[in-house]
Amino acid sequence: xxxxxxxxxxxxxxxxxxxxxxxxxxxxLATLVVAALATTVIAVAGSNGDLGPxxxxxxxVVNVVVYVAGLVAxxxxxxxxxxxxxxVQLLGKYRGTIRTDGLRWVNPLTTRAKVSTRIxxxxxxxxxxxxxxxxxxxxxxxxxxQVQDTARAKFEVDDFVEFVAIQTETAVRHxxxxxxxxxxxxxxxxxxxxxxxxxxxxxxxQRVAAAxxxxxxxxxxxxxxxxxxxxxxxxxxxxxAVVAARQRIVEGAVGxxxxxxxxxxxxxxxxxxxxxxATMVSNLLVVLCxxxxxxxxxxxxxxxx
Numbered sequence: 001x002x003x004x005x006x007x008x009x010x011x012x013x014x015x016x017x018x019x020x021x022x023x024x025x026x027x028x029l030a031t032l033v034v035a036a037l038a039t040t041v042i043a044v045a046g047s048n049g050d051l052g053p054x055x056x057x058x059x060x061v062v063n064v065v066v067y068v069a070g071l072v073a074x075x076x077x078x079x080x081x082x083x084x085x086x087x088v089q090l091l092g093k094y095r096g097t098i099r100t101d102g103l104r105w106v107n108p109l110t111t112r113a114k115v116s117t118r119i120x121x122x123x124x125x126x127x128x129x130x131x132x133x134x135x136x137x138x139x140x141x142x143x144x145x146q147v148q149d150t151a152r153a154k155f156e157v158d159d160f161v162e163f164v165a166i167q168t169e170t171a172v173r174h175x176x177x178x179x180x181x182x183x184x185x186x187x188x189x190x191x192x193x194x195x196x197x198x199x200x201x202x203x204x205x206q207r208v209a210a211a212x213x214x215x216x217x218x219x220x221x222x223x224x225x226x227x228x229x230x231x232x233x234x235x236x237x238x239x240x241a242v243v244a245a246r247q248r249i250v251e252g253a254v255g256x257x258x259x260x261x262x263x264x265x266x267x268x269x270x271x272x273x274x275x276x277x278a279t280m281v282s283n284l285l286v287v288l289c290x291x292x293x294x295x296x297x298x299x300x301x302x303x304x305x
Contacts, residue, residue: 004206013151013212016088016096021077021103028077031070038066076108083118085150097150115150119216124169128226131189132180136226139176139189142219143168143204149212160211167207168218175200181225189223196220257284 078098080086086098090110098104098112106112123142131137145164147153153160175196181189189196197219205215261277 004203006207006210009149009152009156009210009212011094011151011155013097013149016086016098016106018078018088018096018098018100018104018106021079021105024073024105025077025103028070028073031066031073035067035070038062072108073105076105078104078106078112080104083116085115085117085147086112087115087150087154088112094151094155099150113154115147115153117147117150119144119146122165122168123221124165124172126222127169127173127176129173129176131176132178133183135181136228137176137181137189138222138224138226139172139220140222141168141172141200142221144216144218145208146214146216147212148214152210152212157211160213163211164208164213168204171200171203171207174203181223189220193220253284257281260284 078086080098080101080103082101084101086104088095088098088106088110089112090107095107095110097115098106099117121142121144124140126138126140128136128138143164147160157163176189179187179189179192179196182191187195200220201215201218204218208215257280261280
């Protein structure tokens with residue numbers, strides 16, 4: 001298997017400093033309620049002249065600050081769905097990842113990007129490539145993958161979904177070029193499917209590791225000769241099957257003839273000289289190795305006619 005030398009990642013996932021959002025939600029609501037009540041009290045006190053100008057101004061400023069604080073607290077609330085993570089950034093700097101589902105709260109000044117951690121499928125298109133022997137074949141594969149490191153997926157590549165798709169297709173083409181479709185010796189794409197898929201999974205894993213992606217499984221979904229040579233290769237396979245079958249037939253026929261001659265000699269059924277044995281062997285081989293039923297010919301003369 002070819003080793004893929006990918007750049008070392010510059011950032012890895014770590015846990016963000018977050019907390020449960022329900023307490024902060026309660027506090028933010030309480031702050032807004034207090035601010036609303038304070039607004040009413042300040043308005044009544046201002047209209048009655050109970051507060052001097054400086055105290056009234058101070059009360060209004062404090063009330064506005066409390067109101068803004070309540071709104072800012074709301075901005076830090078972050079809902080996280082199951083199978084989803086939030087990558088937290090503060091002024092462009094990575095601050096961690098939230099993986100705990102539910103309502104969470106983080107610094108309101110941060111940005112929180114969604115990254116799916118669900119298991120996904122990617123099926124490559126049917127690619128026409130040459131195998132190790134130069135024969136054009138059609139090949140396709142399906143890959144099951146999952147984001148393992150959200151920081152790498154977000155910051156190491158532009159689009160990790162597209163990255164996985166391109167690297168998967170590259171690995172499939174490389175595997176197709178590395179092995180013959182069919183051969184008498186060695187590993188082949190057709191006869192060693194399990195070993196080939198393991199090699200394919202390992203190569204894809206190396207290619208997408210920089211993006212924080214884990215390959216769960218990969219399988220070839222299509223493997224065939226290209227249409228322009230499919231008929232010729234089919235005839236070659238058929239010819240090979242016919243030769244193999246004929247070879248087995250001849251081996252069996254020779255064994256049967258040998259057994260017949262041996263039993264005839266042991267039971268002293270008939271005394272055959274070399275010429276008669278040759279004739280008998282020839283006839284038996286014709287009958288046993290022929291692809292059609294033998295047509296018997298009755299010999300009414302001597303054995304030598």
